[in-house]
Structures are given as structure tokens and as C-alpha cells.
Amino acid sequence: MHSDNRSAKPCRPPLAGTRLLDQVRERIRYLHYSLRTEQAYVRWIRQFIRATGLRHPRDCGVHEVEAFLSSLANDRKVSASTHRQALHALLFLYKEVLDVDLPWLQEIGRPQARKRIPVVPSTDEVARLLSQLTGELGLLGRLLYGTGLRLSEGLSLRVKDLDFERRLIVVREGKGGKDRVVMMPGSLLVALQAQLDRARELWDRDRAANTAGVWMPDSLGRKYPRAAYSWNWFWVFPAPKVSTDPRTGVIQRHHLFEQRLQRELKRAVSASGIVKPVTVHTLRHSFATHLLQRGTDIRTVQKLLGHSDVSTTMLYTHVLEFAGGGVASPLDDLVVASAGPQSRRP
Incomplete structure (x- = not known):
């Protein structure tokens, strides 16, 4: 019988860079992400590192990630889409760059964007x-x-x-x-x-x-x-x-x-x-x-x-x-009803 490898993580080439942000850029380019995504992810990861007192992300855990994301939502009042982008940047950092698959990352709540x-x-x-x-x-x-x-x-x-x-x-x-x-x-x-x-x-x-x-x-x-x-x-x-x-x-x-x-x-x-x-x-x-x-x-x-x-x-x-008066407002009916008798006065 053949083993099921559908859930196996695809093999990635080793990273040549020594600095963390250079490794992030290297992996993003290997995966053919856009330049705009690269710039956004690097920006969020840099902010996360600064928010944790310049600690290496390997030394951080769920408390540091949640504190950073909570600060974005509560202190900086970012939108839901911006909040999700920051979370995706951290997910990319841990899974694709540091090769750390932490279950708690998947359990962190994702705000729903309002339509x-x-x-x-x-x-x-x-x-x-x-x-x-x-x-x-x-x-x-x-x-x-x-x-x-x-x-x-x-x-x-x-x-x-x-x-x-x-x-x-x-x-x-x-x-x-x-x-x-x-x-x-x-x-x-x-x-x-x-x-x-x-x-x-x-x-x-x-x-x-x-x-x-x-x-x-x-x-x-x-x-x-x-x-x-x-x-x-x-x-x-x-x-x-x-x-x-x-x-x-x-x-x-x-x-x-x-x-x-x-x-x-x-x-x-x-x-x-x-x-x-x-x-x-x-x-x-x-x-x-x-x-x-x-x-x-x-x-x-x-x-x-x-x-x-x-x-x-x-x-x-x-x-x-409701554009172009496709649905009439009930207020208009009241106005017409009240104006009707007056229009018939001599």
C-alpha cells in the first residue's frame, strides 16, 4: 500500500540568508509572491519583532502573538482586513521561514471583514x-x-x-x-x-x-x-x-x-x-x-x-x-394622501 502524502509539507530549499528579514524575502520570492505582499509581510514582521523587545520570533509564543494582534485591534484600531494581513504575515514567518508549525497559530481568532x-x-x-x-x-x-x-x-x-x-x-x-x-x-x-x-x-x-x-x-x-x-x-x-x-x-x-x-x-x-x-x-x-x-x-x-x-x-x-424609486417609501403615500383632499379644495 502507498502511504498518503497529501498532508505532507512540500520540500523547500534551504535558506541562504543569515538575517531573518532577508530569509523572509528569500522565501517569499521563491514562492512567487508579489512585491506588494513581500513589502507588507516584511513590515508586519519587523513591527512584531520591535513589539516584543527585539526578541527572536523563535523565542516568542502565543502570548506575544496575541498581545501584538490585540494591540493592533484595540490601540491602533486597524481594520479587519489589516488585522488579518498581520496575522497571515506571522503565519508565513513561522511556517515557511522558521519551519515551526504551531497549532495555536491556527487557533488564533481571525476577525471577519464586514461587507x-x-x-x-x-x-x-x-x-x-x-x-x-x-x-x-x-x-x-x-x-x-x-x-x-x-x-x-x-x-x-x-x-x-x-x-x-x-x-x-x-x-x-x-x-x-x-x-x-x-x-x-x-x-x-x-x-x-x-x-x-x-x-x-x-x-x-x-x-x-x-x-x-x-x-x-x-x-x-x-x-x-x-x-x-x-x-x-x-x-x-x-x-x-x-x-x-x-x-x-x-x-x-x-x-x-x-x-x-x-x-x-x-x-x-x-x-x-x-x-x-x-x-x-x-x-x-x-x-x-x-x-x-x-x-x-x-x-x-x-x-x-x-x-x-x-x-x-x-x-x-x-x-x-432601491435605486430610481423602484420601491416607494410609505412616507410618500402619507404625503399623497394628505395632499389629496387639499388639492380638491376650491
Whole structure:
């Protein structure tokens, strides 16, 4: 009989680093976690070490972990999602880096995130907002609203991901590492072509300067080392200047930084007179809600958004249930009843 190894822990290569945080980074990169996850985990682990008086985590136990997490919730008043992220960072530290599988870590309570109804501007408000965005950032904002892409997905688009013939955009490695396909808005065809012309100028400049190309996923970068220099893999929204990759130290062309659209959108919200709290992610919420408002099937919206569970997409239907006077308030009946006799007086 063959033994059941389904529960066996996968073999990990030995860590080469000597400092704890370097070992954390090494293991995260081996598991192909994103740079943002790496930065968040390192930050939480550093805070945990400082909170325990610079003690090594091997010398800490359930009391120190619970005290740290309680301090986040009670003293710093962090959100449930932030609280869970800190816990996941500590779980990663003990299980993946220190190779310590402690049962009590799994028993520590995880706060449940509350489902919030998303803020969704009306179509008129979105039109006013987008009218305040111009140039490259204006195109990016319209693309996010017109396709439902997350900001990171829009910025990560490569030239090869745009299919003008079939009017499709392929989203690679979206949230959860999933690929999907979304529509290419017909109203953006000319603007996207012009954007590629501007990007081509930067690509030509990089090739003339022998710049180290663009960032590539690890496996593809090793298998096709010249792909990073090719036009197909160049960014649709490249940064105006080259920068140093924080992981490799290589100077290369990155895509636009997220903060640029975030800052510009904040200015546009103020200029358009919208009083609702609007962020870049609000454009994605608006895309989904306005599609449903037009009668688009919820399963189609689910696929366009890349949601694994339709219940996540269902959250947008709550905005529509009472919108536009679909359900009358009983107060309105009282007002009509009281106004009726008066309207018949001579």
C-alpha cells in the first residue's frame, strides 16, 4: 500500500540568508509572491519583532502573538482586513521561514471583514469625473471604467495584450493569478493606438540606450531572456523615466506608478463637485453597477470582473434594489394622501 502524502509539507530549499528579514524575502520570492505582499509581510514582521523587545520570533509564543494582534485591534484600531494581513504575515514567518508549525497559530481568532455596499457614482457623475481627466491619465481612467480592470491590471498591460482586430483585452495574472478577457471599448480604439505610438517612442529610446528592458515574470524571463527587450512585452502605459527594480537592482523601464492616477483622480473629484468618496477602485464598482443597470446578466459581469464566486458580484445588486424609486417609501403615500383632499379644495 502507498502511504498518503497529501498532508505532507512540500520540500523547500534551504535558506541562504543569515538575517531573518532577508530569509523572509528569500522565501517569499521563491514562492512567487508579489512585491506588494513581500513589502507588507516584511513590515508586519519587523513591527512584531520591535513589539516584543527585539526578541527572536523563535523565542516568542502565543502570548506575544496575541498581545501584538490585540494591540493592533484595540490601540491602533486597524481594520479587519489589516488585522488579518498581520496575522497571515506571522503565519508565513513561522511556517515557511522558521519551519515551526504551531497549532495555536491556527487557533488564533481571525476577525471577519464586514461587507460594505460600494460607493457608486451615477453615470452623469462618472461623465463629469472623467471629463476632468486628460492625456495619458485620462485614457487610463476611461479604460478602467470601460473594462472594470483593477488599477494594477490596467498598469500591467503589455502591447501583446491588446487585440484590436477582435476588440479584446487579455488580463494576465489578475487577482488570484487568474487570466481573463474583457471588451475593448470602441470609443477608445483611436486613443489606445495613439498611446501605443507614444509608448513605441520610449521603447525605441530604450533600445538605442541599451536599457535592460522591462520586468518579466520569473519563469518567462529565464526561458526567453530576450523577451524583456521586445516590443510585444513593452508596457502600454510605460513610466516616463527608467527606475531601479527594488528586487534585482536592475535599471529598467517600469509602468506608470499607481500614485499618479490616484493623485489626479483626487483632483478631478474635487473639480467635478462630486461629494461621494471616490477612489480609483470606484471606477471598477461603477463599471459593474452600470452594466447591471443596463440589464447585463450577472454571470457575464462576474466573468468580466474575474470574481470566483457570484456572491461577490451580487454585492452590486444591492445598490440597484432601491435605486430610481423602484420601491416607494410609505412616507410618500402619507404625503399623497394628505395632499389629496387639499388639492380638491376650491
